[in-house]
Amino acid sequence: MPPEFFGLTMNTNTGEMPGFRTGAVRLWESETRWGTIESRRGRYDWSVLERSVDAAERRGLPVLLTLSGTPLWAAPDGRKGAYADSRASPPADLADWDRFVEKVATRYRGRVEAYELWDYPSHPLHYAGSVAVLAEMVERASRIIRRVDSGALVACPSFGELWEERGRELLRRFARTGAYENCHAAALKLPPRRADSPPEEIIDLARNVHDVLYEEGVGQIPVWNTGPDRNVAVTPPLDARRARDYAVRFYLAGLYSRYYGVERMYFYSWGSTGVPLVVQPVGGRPTQAGLRMGRLRQWLDGARIxxxxxxxxxxxxxxxxxxxxxxxxxxxxxxxxxxxxxxxxxxxxxxxxxxxxxxxxxxxxxxxxxxxxxxxxxxxxxx
CATH class of the missing domain: 2.60.40.1180 (Golgi alpha-mannosidase II)
Structure with missing residues (x-):
């Protein structure tokens, strides 16, 4: 099993890393959004991203960096988004996007393993532009990243709401633009129906989404599961027993879903206490759920499925x-x-x-x- 299969989304700006074995980290909701890094045109604050990448490097953990969240100045008349420092609309001038992508890819050449080109474009609070513009942003960013850092991987935007027909239809429309030709992987939200449903429901969704991608001619692209839908924010905490079992079964369901192209699983999230399943709070010790995640990683070290x-x-x-x-x-x-x-x-x-x-x-x-x-x-x- 490649270690990077066992990923975590980091919900911290501290640079702390998990206190249990994991295989990869995804930087999102970690104060590393575009709107946070470049809050004014041409002025970059790399402090948080630098701290996070440094910490991941020390642990030998590959980094997936999500490039998302248009700065306020880049879309002054755009729709408000889910985050105070960002707009949901794409930038008014895509040249601003190009410059940011080039700055990041140049600075982190050989240090960031992969780039995810937008998070959750399925909801208007996260993306309020057209599919055509999103596809163009992907094509432009991919071209820049490949030129600047030929070893880096590119993951297409992580579409969500895929249990719903409208979510799958949006995915179809994006696939029809040909944008997946610019990506090494398809980042997608593949959660259970609800954040407290059995994690094995991931298998059914992975099968359904694989069918959609296959029908659109991109069924061979690797899939990276980047986490839950928005209902995770309103789901009450799982009790301790369910939490410890769920955490391990999340990855096991992903292993089963390798039949349907799933090659990575990023659990959401590390560091937060405002999620249904806490694996380790910032500054605290791992919960039983987190420790058992690490034990599964140990069980499968060097194994082949x-x-x-x-x-x-x-x-x-x-x-x-x-x-x-x-x-x-x-x-x-x-x-x-x-x-x-x-x-x-x-x-x-x-x-x-x-x-x-x-x-x-x-x-x-x-x-x-x-x-x-x-x-x-x-x-x-x-x-």
């Missing part, structure tokens, strides 16, 4: 999932459910059970393996 399945296709009850992996020639599986508990007899070759709290159990013939919403790992004997 072989296959995933669920329910009847594997002779399991509906809602029971299994993903099979291999590391250094030795197979292992991770099993979990969306609800309830399953007990299975120990199968031939199964010899060690690992639990999310760090406990291990030696397995013997006649034992039974119980698992539920908290995933477990089962190792097989070599050979």
């Amino acid at each position: 072989a296959a995933c399945g669920q329910g009847g296709q594997l002779g399991l009850p509906e809602g029971a999932y299994t993903c099979r992996f291999e590391r250094d020639g030795r197979p292992f599986v991770i099993r979990w459910t969306t609800k309830g508990r399953v007990d299975l007899p120990v199968a031939e070759g199964e010899h060690l059970l690992r639990r999310m709290d760090g406990r291990t159990v030696r397995l013997r013939a006649g034992d039974r393996i119980g698992f539920g919403e908290e995933p477990v790992l089962v190792e097989y004997r070599e050979g």
Whole structure:
């Protein structure tokens, strides 16, 4: 498993990094918007972005930087946006966008791994321009980034509201512009239907969106899941047990969704306490949810995914999932459910059970393996 699959969106301007193992960071809502960095034309405040990139480099974490949020001066008559320092409208003169992109890409050549070209254009508080203008902004930015930093990756805008037909139709319209030809990946919002719904719903949405992209001729583009829809802001906190299970299953649902082109998962978010699932507050310790994210990352370090399945296709009850992996020639599986508990007899070759709290159990013939919403790992004997 490539480590960058296990990403986090950073909700801090402090430069702090996660206190548990992760694989990549996304800078958004971290005071790194265009409108924050260039609050006056030609005057740049790099302090927060520099602090964040430096910290990520020290940890060896690839950075996905979201370029979004038109400065007030660049669209003086534009629509107000979700953030006080930004407009939702695109810049009145796209040359301002060009200059900003070139400044960022030049300064962070070889330091920022990837650029996401706009966040959440599916909502008028985040983008209030036309699809044609958005596609042009993508084409111009991609051309500049490739010229300035040929090693950097470019992710097309992260469309959301994809559970709704209107959201998928907007994605279709964007795909028809040919803009995906300018991107290495499609950044998309692939959440469950609600922020407190089972994370396995991500699999259904990934399948539906893959069908849309395939129908529009771009079905082979890698997908990066950049987080939730706007309803995350009004969802009450998950209780501690649900939170710790949800956090791990978010990534497992993403692994299952690799069938549908999903290659990265950026959990939203690190540092914030105003989200339904807190993994670590700024200045605080990781929660159990965050620690278990790190344990999953440890479980899968150096592993290769072989296959995933669920329910009847594997002779399991509906809602029971299994993903099979291999590391250094030795197979292992991770099993979990969306609800309830399953007990299975120990199968031939199964010899060690690992639990999310760090406990291990030696397995013997006649034992039974119980698992539920908290995933477990089962190792097989070599050979």
